[in-house]
Amino acid sequence: MNDFTFQNTTKIYFGKNQLGHLGDELKSFGSKVLLVYGGGSIKKNRTL
Numbered sequence: 001m002n003d004f005t006f007q008n009t010t011k012i013y014f015g016k017n018q019l020g021h022l023g024d025e026l027k028s029f030g031s032k033v034l035l036v037y038g039g040g041s042i043k044k045n046r047t048l
Contacts, residue, residue, distance in 0.1 A: 019045070
């Protein structure tokens with residue numbers, strides 16, 4: 001096996017109206033961001 005470093009940093013927002021933070025969080029990653037989702041919940045709550 002090759003040597004490698006893996007870092008998995010996670011920030012989780014809990015509570016009502018937390019989707020309001022999404023825009024600011026995504027801006028920190030630049031102009032192109034890939035959102036991965038499943039089960040349709042991101043469409044049900046109108047995030048996309």
